[in-house]
Amino acid sequence: MSDRLAAAIEWICRGYQPAPRAFAALRIVFALKLLLFSGDVLWIGEVPAQFYSPPPGPFMLLSGQPSVGALIALTVVRALVAIWLLVGWRTIWASVVMTVVLLLCAGLSYSFGKVDHFILFDLAPLACGLAGWGAAWSLDARRRARTTSGYPLFLFATVVGFAMFTAALPKAVAGWLDPARQATHYFVARDDIAGPVPGLLGELVLSIDNALFWKAMDLITVFAEGWLVFVVVLPGLFRLGLLLIAAFHVGVFLMMGIDFFDNLYAYAAFFCLAVGRWFPEADLLRTIRRRRREPAAAT
Amino acid sequence: MTLRSRSSWKAAGFGFLAIVLIVQGVIDWRSSTEAFPTISMPTFGQAPDQQGHRRIDTVRIEVAYDDGTTLRVEPEDLFEQFHYSSARYAMANVLRSGDDLSDETREWLAAQARRVGNGRSAQSLTFTWQTVDLDIAAVSARPVREATVRKVDL
Numbered sequence: 111m112s113d114r115l116a117a118a119i120e121w122i123c124r125g126y127q128p129a130p131r132a133f134a135a136l137r138i139v140f141a142l143k144l145l146l147f148s149g150d151v152l153w154i155g156e157v158p159a160q161f162y163s164p165p166p167g168p169f170m171l172l173s174g175q176p177s178v179g180a181l182i183a184l185t186v187v188r189a190l191v192a193i194w195l196l197v198g199w200r201t202i203w204a205s206v207v208m209t210v211v212l213l214l215c216a217g218l219s220y221s222f223g224k225v226d227h228f229i230l231f232d233l234a235p236l237a238c239g240l241a242g243w244g245a246a247w248s249l250d251a252r253r254r255a256r257t258t259s260g261y262p263l264f265l266f267a268t269v270v271g272f273a274m275f276t277a278a279l280p281k282a283v284a285g286w287l288d289p290a291r292q293a294t295h296y297f298v299a300r301d302d303i304a305g306p307v308p309g310l311l312g313e314l315v316l317s318i319d320n321a322l323f324w325k326a327m328d329l330i331t332v333f334a335e336g337w338l339v340f341v342v343v344l345p346g347l348f349r350l351g352l353l354l355i356a357a358f359h360v361g362v363f364l365m366m367g368i369d370f371f372d373n374l375y376a377y378a379a380f381f382c383l384a385v386g387r388w389f390p391e392a393d394l395l396r397t398i399r400r401r402r403r404e405p406a407a408a409t
Numbered sequence: 410m411t412l413r414s415r416s417s418w419k420a421a422g423f424g425f426l427a428i429v430l431i432v433q434g435v436i437d438w439r440s441s442t443e444a445f446p447t448i449s450m451p452t453f454g455q456a457p458d459q460q461g462h463r464r465i466d467t468v469r470i471e472v473a474y475d476d477g478t479t480l481r482v483e484p485e486d487l488f489e490q491f492h493y494s495s496a497r498y499a500m501a502n503v504l505r506s507g508d509d510l511s512d513e514t515r516e517w518l519a520a521q522a523r524r525v526g527n528g529r530s531a532q533s534l535t536f537t538w539q540t541v542d543l544d545i546a547a548v549s550a551r552p553v554r555e556a557t558v559r560k561v562d563l
Contacts, residue, residue, distance in 0.1 A: 223498030285456035293456035
């Protein structure tokens, strides 16, 4: 590997490296959210077995839904792991176990005909645990000094970018880029006609009779989801992309009533550092310009 | 470990992750129904045609009570016990297919009909799936083929 490539990789990792205290704050908020506002899973054991239909994957190995007793045990385990994460003792292990528990809860609740898209939320503890969200305000930090690492977040950024790309590519194939077809307009209208619940501003935006507006919505959506995977090597641009995606989630909620806000916990991992460090590209550009000027000044 | 060898390991880790993501993405894409766990986000689906029309399915549920009254309910209300986003899919999977209903399912549906009817005892549930042509400019829908009707005696 060339020195230049090695330096580039280290620069990328530094660009993603979170500040220990801000990152610890995310760990605490995440653990409290799981402790106090976790979704109910007991319903999984209470509905008729005839509705059980697991998605392709490891959950097909289960012949039926778990009993209510098993689901109560799972709920207790989830709460205990949340406390484990909160206090930050052997935080990496707590984070790994938390991701396993979240995937288990999610997989069981998706075994009734519909897979929701909160995998980034479920994977966030694993990525953040490896990146060192236990490096401050934790029992681990009391035992010995620790630091954070940007590399796991670089890999997590790749996962986030890829996840978004899986949404953008099928849209591009399905006519969202065709200037004569209005996909966003269709989905808002469909929600209004067929439910389940239109967004708060659904009716208002449906009154907008402007093809340019609706086409812009389609193009912005595909762009916001599609470009992210190509900028994971530029942490600042990636953060800018996440801000656009967060705005997109707000738009989807207001227009269609679909709530993706749990994913914000995953995106927050990339913003746990001083605002001045959010865009390392700016420093890089300044350094490059200075180096270009210096030889010229020397001559 | 030198900077070079450390960076080599990091690059190898990134490459391995990229391969894993692509392989699982292809498997998920080729799967007839969405797999889990996979790294994916919702695709939403096809845009309407260039005239702003697309066919969609609507569903209507009507509960008939012993006292002769009827009540129209939304799937999310009747299937309130389910995860919100699963309600319509679970309902369609079992009821639209025409499969025989188990006693457990029938009793559960009766209990839900009683719940949404404030304790009234229900005689039957009628599920009607209607394909409609949606006009996005007019925000209106026109039935395009015969509806699928499933009446469940309770």
